[in-house]
Amino acid sequence: MSNDQREEQLIAQALQGNRDAFGDLYEFHLDDVYRYILYRVSSTADAEDLTEQVFLKVWESLHTFRQEAPFKVWLFRFARNTVIDHYRTSKNAEFATDISSTASDELPEDMVRAQETTARLMRLITKLSSLQQDVIILRFANGYNAAETAQILDKDVGTIRVLQHRALKTLQAFMVAEDVVNE
């Protein structure tokens, strides 16, 4: 059974009220949603809290999922709205980089350097517009292609490509100014 078929089956079971099936669906998408939220809010604790909120909202709205778009697109729209709401309701919050765990096979030294680069890059990415941040994170942290990113953000692919280019150019300028070098 393909991942898509399995996902479809889990959604159908969850719609019948099967909480375990929804738990499987959660595990299936947890890493992806968590990663997106983490790099948008820069705090492990907030990312964990918001990830849970996303899935609770998805559970309550599952009956409205019409399969017009892939489930992950629908799911990420919830994730994005949750992040937007988080920022809107805590807009005076200080930026805090708190990444306590990264999965990596690298050696400890490399890991430390990578974490430093990550923290500095995260700080710079937060200087981009919200939409540009979404594009950069969805494209390069989550690995979604331009078409998938366009669906999640409800834009056309051309817009995503332009946003991606603009965002990277701006980010590059920030990196030069703050002496952050590419790994």
Added chain:
Amino acid sequence: MSDQFMDESEIFADRVDSLEASGSTAEQYGGITPEMQELLLTTQTIRKTFTATPSATYKAQSRVQLISKLKPLPAERLAFFPALSRKIGTFFVISRPSPFRLAWVLLIVLVVFVLLGGGTAYAADSAVPGEPLYGLDRSLEDIQAQLTKDPKAIVTLNLEFADERLIEAQGLAEGEGTGDFQDALSDYVDTIDRVIETIGTSAIADSDHLSRILDDAIVVHDVKLLRLAVDDGSEEDDEAAVSRYCGGSEVHPVAQSMAEQYDVDSGLIMNWFCGSDQAPGLGLGQIMLALRKQDRLGQNGPSAQEMLRRRAEGEGWGRIWQDLGLLGKKNAADMPERAGPKGEKKSNGDDGLPGDNSSPGDESGPPDHANSRSNRVTSQDDGPPGLVNSKDKTESSGDSGSQGRSGK
């Protein structure tokens, strides 16, 4: 956006796509400008370093925790007529009607379908204020609401109706129908009022849980209300919309509508919405709820400012109303009560502008929206917004709903 810029973006996007497809590195990629190579390297760095996953502990515990928090699903949906069937379906599944009531509803539904045809009833469900079928839609909702007895089912049902009111308001904002945008918002808050009344008359043990459901829903409604003014065709997102309205003197249409409906200065509403260094901003749904409550309670109740201050501090609506004695029993005080003609709204010193540290009578205030406030709102606040007049402040429990604003 120039063609040249578009071309450059397209070329770069093609290079990124090729790099992804080939699995090669930016260093290996030839035939491109050094600037483009640098950008490709940046994408590579992000891919390489942005690889976080949840901690093992979180993974191990979160699934169980999530499942324990899943609420019962809304009623089963019939395949036909999505929203209309929701109304009927919820009644059948949740309210467990008596055979007599069941037969009565079936008869009504049958008559509606026979007389108007299923298509008409379906069309009614998507009608907006000002359209002929809107009345039918509301009547069907009323029938269902009146026949639903379980407080939680009533709350869930009315929150679904409130969602529909916001969709209708969005339709009107986008030019559908001939109805008034303000009427749609008024219908929305009427529906929320029914939720509050239900919570108010339910047992104390239930009211806390029901209040949390309402708190969560209002947070979602906050975002929807904000979006009523966001043009989908633009690149502007919700954060940008907030920045636009909070960075200048432009008044959000929903704030304008509330100002007219409740006879409150739009600048005051925008200051509640935008917040300040001393007080976080609050969603339009929260503000609407506070204004409605103030309007309903008249001079017997607290001001919207006081309720919003407590909400901004993280207290849930349930806790706030409980302290006001509005929960757990029928409340005569909660019946509509107009405190005199419009324009004579009380000015008890609680109406100071958030972020306004000015002296009494100082109308200079903060820039932007504060400048638009009228003399009708008399500020007597000396301190930071929301931190004054906290005479009724009680120890805050964990009843903060999902707002989490003050904790950030």
